[in-house]
Amino acid sequence: xxxxxxxxxxxxxxxxxxxxxxxxxxxxxxxxxxxxxxxxxxxxxxxxxxxxxxxxxxxxxxxxxxxxxxxxxxxxxxxxxxxxxxxxxxxxxxxxxxxxxxxxxxxxxxxxxxxxxxxxxxxxxxxxxxxxxxxxxxxxxxxxxxxxxxxxxxxxxxxxxxxxxxxxxxxxxxxxxxxxxxxxxxxxxxxxxxxxxxxxxxxxxxxxxxxxxxxxxxxxxxxxxxxxxxxxxxxxxxxxxxxxxxxxxxxxxxxxxxxxx
Amino acid sequence: xxxxxxxxxxxxxxxxxxxxxxxxxxxxxxxxxxxxxxxxxxxxxxxxxxxxxxxxxxxxxxxxxxxxxxxxxxxxxxxxxxxxxxxxxxxxxxxxxxxxxxxxxxxxxxxxxxxxxxxxxxxxxxxxxxxxxxxxxxxxxxxxxxxxxxxxxxxxxxxxxxxxxxxxxxxxxxxxxxxxxxxxxxxxxxxxxxxxxxxxxxxxxxxxxxxxxxxxxxxxxxxxxxxxxxxxxxxxxxxxxxxxxxxxxxxxxxxxxxxxxxxxxxxxxxxxxxxxxxxxxxxxxxxxxxxxxxxxxxxxxxxxxxxxx
Numbered sequence: 001x002x003x004x005x006x007x008x009x010x011x012x013x014x015x016x017x018x019x020x021x022x023x024x025x026x027x028x029x030x031x032x033x034x035x036x037x038x039x040x041x042x043x044x045x046x047x048x049x050x051x052x053x054x055x056x057x058x059x060x061x062x063x064x065x066x067x068x069x070x071x072x073x074x075x076x077x078x079x080x081x082x083x084x085x086x087x088x089x090x091x092x093x094x095x096x097x098x099x100x101x102x103x104x105x106x107x108x109x110x111x112x113x114x115x116x117x118x119x120x121x122x123x124x125x126x127x128x129x130x131x132x133x134x135x136x137x138x139x140x141x142x143x144x145x146x147x148x149x150x151x152x153x154x155x156x157x158x159x160x161x162x163x164x165x166x167x168x169x170x171x172x173x174x175x176x177x178x179x180x181x182x183x184x185x186x187x188x189x190x191x192x193x194x195x196x197x198x199x200x201x202x203x204x205x206x207x208x209x210x211x212x213x214x215x216x217x218x219x220x221x222x223x224x225x226x227x228x229x230x231x232x233x234x235x236x237x238x239x240x241x242x243x244x245x246x247x248x249x250x251x252x253x254x255x256x257x258x259x260x261x
Numbered sequence: 262x263x264x265x266x267x268x269x270x271x272x273x274x275x276x277x278x279x280x281x282x283x284x285x286x287x288x289x290x291x292x293x294x295x296x297x298x299x300x301x302x303x304x305x306x307x308x309x310x311x312x313x314x315x316x317x318x319x320x321x322x323x324x325x326x327x328x329x330x331x332x333x334x335x336x337x338x339x340x341x342x343x344x345x346x347x348x349x350x351x352x353x354x355x356x357x358x359x360x361x362x363x364x365x366x367x368x369x370x371x372x373x374x375x376x377x378x379x380x381x382x383x384x385x386x387x388x389x390x391x392x393x394x395x396x397x398x399x400x401x402x403x404x405x406x407x408x409x410x411x412x413x414x415x416x417x418x419x420x421x422x423x424x425x426x427x428x429x430x431x432x433x434x435x436x437x438x439x440x441x442x443x444x445x446x447x448x449x450x451x452x453x454x455x456x457x458x459x460x461x462x463x464x465x466x467x468x469x470x471x472x473x474x475x476x477x478x479x480x481x482x483x484x485x486x487x488x489x490x491x492x493x494x495x496x497x498x499x500x501x502x503x504x505x506x507x508x509x510x511x512x513x514x515x516x517x518x519x520x521x522x523x524x525x526x527x528x529x530x531x532x533x534x535x536x537x538x539x540x541x542x543x544x545x546x547x548x549x550x551x552x553x554x555x556x557x558x559x560x561x562x563x564x565x566x567x568x569x570x
Contacts, residue, residue, distance in 0.1 A: 129345035135397035
């Protein structure tokens with residue numbers, strides 16, 4: 001009953017934003033690089049609360065200090081010039097935690113954003129490409145954001161591995177995989193992590209109003225389910241005020257994750 | 262200008278040429294690097310010159326935007342080296358339908374890589390070394406879509422004093438020609454970017470046997486720093502440039518900060534033509550078949566609503 005009670009008090013997008021913010025906990029003075037609407041809002045929330053030293057992008061060629069998730073170009077407070085080429089210096093130095101999207105993700109955190117079906121050299125559905133996923137995952141902490149948790153995203157095996165998961169990193173040995181960490185997957189239903197003996201994906205918490213069964217049903221492989229599954233924390237009053245008044249006053253987060261999702 | 266004005270000494274090269282003269286220096290089967298990034302500062306005037314030529318069988322190397330889709334749809338591309346192709350990458354990222362159709366139908370073959378590996382491949386070519394080592398790519402499925410990608414073992418001790426680390430050996434990506442669009446240049450091939458990002462334009466030119474630059478405006482060399490804003494923006498130099506094309510609005514429909522933003526309406530109209538071959542043919546005939554760039558720009562300017570910004 002307490003779950004139901006909570007769900008009537010908080011909005012799902014706010015829970016997701018706080019869950020994203022928690023992914024960056026302890027990161028200190030690195031580039032927090034959440035990609036997507038709620039990731040960007042959650043990253044800004046982390047910086048506005050417990051991780052004040054994080055650096056964040058404007059989505060172009062600058063790292064900016066503004067607290068808002070979306071800032072018009074003429075209002076940006078730029079800390080440093082960070083053009084695309086410079087980003088590799090940051091990524092390859094290990095000073096970044098990226099939160100990417102995933103068209104597919106499997107139990108070990110392998111990600112696919114390149115193509116679906118067919119053969120690797122001729123996919124049935126061509127997607128974006130490998131982009132920076134191999135380099136991100138081999139060099140830095142990575143998390144994923146899935147705005148629509150379903151069995152076609154959380155799959156038994158991804159069609160092609162763009163971002164590498166724990167099994168692939170482990171096969172590289174202690175040296176090759178030593179900078180690899182998939183910290184969390186945050187979805188519209190739950191928070192998942194890899195804090196299990198073989199790094200198989202675990203249900204870390206369900207969002208208020210979501211049942212464990214719903215998450216299990218929406219996942220295309222067997223999750224590790226702890227005996228007691230926590231409920232994702234509700235943002236504090238101070239966090240909600242930051243989200244509403246400063247970080248995302250336009251409420252873009254509610255469009256990405258509606259309350260009935 | 263020569264130092265003494267003596268006509269017995271050779272004059273400095275004036276490299277100003279037309280877009281069609283650039284294309285005349287390209288050949289079927291060539292590997293062509295295209296500057297810019299996504300749908301930003303793409304050398305579209307030069308791409309349009311390729312589109313109206315009979316050049317085919319190209320191997321494109323690019324941080325891909327709409328130029329990939331247009332050239333694929335027009336049957337100009339045999340092979341594509343890419344890390345992504347997107348009309349833009351951001352919160353509203355969409356995919357490039359003409360590129361997708363070409364890949365899915367098998368009309369083109371591809372070499373896929375991580376975007377940082379492409380940087381290393383261009384850098385290796387520019388530095389005339391066969392490869393550069395990187396951790397990037399290890400453990401991924403890139404080898405399934407990147408024929409011949411090999412690893413190399415470091416000859417130095419590993420992090421704990423053990424055997425050397427195994428790394429990806431990103432091979433040099435040699436270009437036969439590079440096409441870039443910058444904000445301002447001079448007649449000799451020096452050029453500057455005045456927007457937020459040079460992207461990889463200088464590396465494309467340095468990795469290439471021939472370099473061609475189109476610019477929004479050509480100024481006298483002594484006016485370059487002033488036109489660029491400051492000396493740190495003069496990042497393309499004439500040792501790596503064989504031809505300069507003055508092409509105002511030459512990145513259209515992609516953005517060319519700070520001169521103009523992307524023409525979203527035009528790009529959207531172009532992307533929508535992937536749904537139906539007839540629509541593509543009519544778009545191609547309406548917009549990509551002018552005898553030269555000036556006619557294209559005149560037709561743009563004559564559109565009923567101003568859509569250029």
